[in-house]
Amino acid sequence: MTLRQGVDATGTEAAGLDNVIEVGGLRQRYGDFEAVRGVSFTVPRGEIFALLGTNGAGKTTTMEVLEGFTPATDGTVRVLGLDPIRHRRELRLRVGIMLQEGGFLGDLTVAETVDLWKGLSEDGGRPVTLSGTTTLPGSFNLMGRVRGVDRRTMGALELVGLESKARTKVRQLSGGQKRKLDLALAVLSAPEVLFLDEPTTGMDPEARRTTWKVIENLRAGGTTVLLTTHYLEEAERLASRLAIMHEGRIHTYGTVEEVVAGSGDTVAFRLAGVTWSFGDLPSLDGTVPTLTYAGGGTEVTYTLTGGRAEARAHAALRPLLKWADERGETLERLAVRRGTLEDAFMRVVGEVR
Numbered sequence: 001m002t003l004r005q006g007v008d009a010t011g012t013e014a015a016g017l018d019n020v021i022e023v024g025g026l027r028q029r030y031g032d033f034e035a036v037r038g039v040s041f042t043v044p045r046g047e048i049f050a051l052l053g054t055n056g057a058g059k060t061t062t063m064e065v066l067e068g069f070t071p072a073t074d075g076t077v078r079v080l081g082l083d084p085i086r087h088r089r090e091l092r093l094r095v096g097i098m099l100q101e102g103g104f105l106g107d108l109t110v111a112e113t114v115d116l117w118k119g120l121s122e123d124g125g126r127p128v129t130l131s132g133t134t135t136l137p138g139s140f141n142l143m144g145r146v147r148g149v150d151r152r153t154m155g156a157l158e159l160v161g162l163e164s165k166a167r168t169k170v171r172q173l174s175g176g177q178k179r180k181l182d183l184a185l186a187v188l189s190a191p192e193v194l195f196l197d198e199p200t201t202g203m204d205p206e207a208r209r210t211t212w213k214v215i216e217n218l219r220a221g222g223t224t225v226l227l228t229t230h231y232l233e234e235a236e237r238l239a240s241r242l243a244i245m246h247e248g249r250i251h252t253y254g255t256v257e258e259v260v261a262g263s264g265d266t267v268a269f270r271l272a273g274v275t276w277s278f279g280d281l282p283s284l285d286g287t288v289p290t291l292t293y294a295g296g297g298t299e300v301t302y303t304l305t306g307g308r309a310e311a312r313a314h315a316a317l318r319p320l321l322k323w324a325d326e327r328g329e330t331l332e333r334l335a336v337r338r339g340t341l342e343d344a345f346m347r348v349v350g351e352v353r
């Protein structure tokens with residue numbers, strides 16, 4: 001299912017399911033600027049949902065409303081059936097958050113940071129974030145809590161592959177290691193819902209794969225995950241459904257298969273000689289090819305979007321081969337390529353601009 005701009009993306013397939021995240025007609029203004037312009041989607045329990053989109057599309061803003069950091073200008077937002085602002089205290093114990101930019105106290109060690117976080121999340125009900133605006137409750141005795149490395153702290157560090165850095169000062173961590181620490185903090189309390197804003201930015205390929213495994217394991221254990229990412233491979237690997245946002249709106253929404261199906265398949269080959277024109281070539285499924293001339297030959301590319309995604313390349317090849325046989329031509333370097341998530345992404349951006 002590919003839904004177009006302005007269409008409610010809550011989807012009938014989600015109806016009746018236990019939706020852990022519900023966003024309906026969300027609008028978010030910063031002064032005169034509307035960053036989110038009517039966004040709707042739902043995430044059933046135990047699903048990983050990815051918000052993709054261009055820079056400034058409104059992904060983080062949407063997350064921040066769900067996280068209870070900022071009230072919505074308009075629309076409905078529910079997490080575990082609760083209002084993220086009114087029920088912030090209750091949700092804090094059930095929700096894990098990994099912000100886009102974690103902010104740590106550089107003089108603490110990794111283990112001390114986890115201990116501090118544990119203390120903060122168990123202390124009172126007020127909002128606490130280690131990003132940017134770190135808030136320490138007045139009664140919090142930092143020195144009293146950070147000396148030892150207990151099993152729960154070590155467990156969280158092992159989960160993300162940071163155990164060897166337990167006694168390293170946070171300011172000595174690399175960018176990717178800081179992201180791992182962010183993830184350790186987000187999953188510390190075994191949350192029912194996890195908000196991950198660009199979780200693997202700055203990680204090397206191995207660390208990224210480790211992180212994917214952590215996220216997949218959490219999902220297998222029943223955690224519901226909302227993820228933003230610029231790595232399309234990450235979304236493809238992890239998400240059961242995704243949405244592509246641009247300028248405050250969701251433009252395409254569905255399973256990876258559904259979103260990719262809308263981006264078309266290409267059939268490409270080369271013909272000897274540079275005298276070929278559109279009129280000489282067959283129309284496949286009502287589509288004419290694009291032609292480019294190079295090195296004494298003609299490069300021919302069809303982009304097919306009609307029919308069933310599973311069968312469209314098959315349907316195109318028979319008439320194409322017949323056409324070539326009848327003329328004694330060879331379709332040199334004939335290749336069929338499935339549309340990709342990147343094609344779908346570029347299509348959204350291209351159509352809107």
Ligand SMILES: Nc1ncnc2c1ncn2[C@@H]1O[C@H](COP(=O)(O)OP(=O)(O)OP(=O)(O)O)[C@@H](O)[C@H]1O
Binds near residue numbers: 030
């Ligand atoms: N506090 C704020 N005040 C004013 N404008 C803001 C504020 N926060 C975000 N914006 C604007 O809202 C728009 C959406 O920002 P947001 O951070 O949600 O985008 P994003 O999709 O997460 O982008 P990126 O992929 O670059 O992280 C941007 O144009 C941004 O400049």
